[in-house]
Amino acid sequence: xxxxxxxxxxxxxxxxxxxxxxxxxxxxxxxxxxxxxxxxxxxxxxxxxxxxxxxxxxxxxxxxxxxxxxxxxxxxxxxxxxxxxxxxxxxxxxxxxxxxxxxxxxxxxxxxxxxxxxxxxxxxxxxxxxxxxxxxxxxxxxxxxxxxxxxxxxxxxxxxxxxxxxxxxxxxxxxxxxxxxxxx
Numbered sequence: 001x002x003x004x005x006x007x008x009x010x011x012x013x014x015x016x017x018x019x020x021x022x023x024x025x026x027x028x029x030x031x032x033x034x035x036x037x038x039x040x041x042x043x044x045x046x047x048x049x050x051x052x053x054x055x056x057x058x059x060x061x062x063x064x065x066x067x068x069x070x071x072x073x074x075x076x077x078x079x080x081x082x083x084x085x086x087x088x089x090x091x092x093x094x095x096x097x098x099x100x101x102x103x104x105x106x107x108x109x110x111x112x113x114x115x116x117x118x119x120x121x122x123x124x125x126x127x128x129x130x131x132x133x134x135x136x137x138x139x140x141x142x143x144x145x146x147x148x149x150x151x152x153x154x155x156x157x158x159x160x161x162x163x164x165x166x167x168x169x170x171x172x173x174x175x176x177x178x179x180x181x182x183x184x
Contacts, residue, residue: 002028002172003047006037008060008087010068010080012149014053014106017138020158021049021104024165034090047100047172048129050120052087053140054107057115059088074147087116091123101129102168104136104161106153113137132171136164 005022009015015031022029029049032041042048055064068080103120107113117135125131138161140152 001030001041001044003030003049003168004037004042004045005029005031005049005051006034006042006087006090007031007050008034008052008084008090009106010053010060010065010082011073011078011140011152012081013138013140013153014051016150016153016158017104017106017161018049018051020161021051021165021168024162024167025169026165028169029165033084034087035084037090039093039095042094042099043097045099047102047132047168048124049102049104049168050087050091050124051104051106052116052120054105054113054116057111059116059119060086061088062086073144073151076147078147078149078151087120091120091127094123094127096127098128098130100132100172101125102131102133102135104138104164106138106140108142109139113139133164133168136161 003025005018007014007018018031022031065082101124103117105116121131138157139154144151
């Protein structure tokens, strides 16, 4: 496996983006929730891509995940899925490694809709990983009347994620990507 896309998704938005990135990357990529992305699975990948929703300009916390559980969208009702560990907790358990990485976030437009991607890159860099691109942001709406997972995604975001996955695959196929210290 060439790339693992690890994600935390409460409403299905970040999951849809992670799956689109993996589709764009191609056959060598898989999208996994934090509980499925064990250290042994991650160790087999050349590229680690990690994504999470933005909560208060950062990664979700236990308190923000608890707060999300009180929100319900649409009928019969879409509830937050907090059954998987948060990316914040998952990153704390990730062992140091020299691997290339990238990060993404899902959030609202504007200054309050950013921060998770940079927090992910900071943690991965501290663990010895090398970013191959700037964190990417994918936009969600504040409200929806739909109870379908990923209903908050603004139109075109999944296509944008596919294109970014294609870009990451191109970067990883370049001769410079063989050097873990290479930055693009």
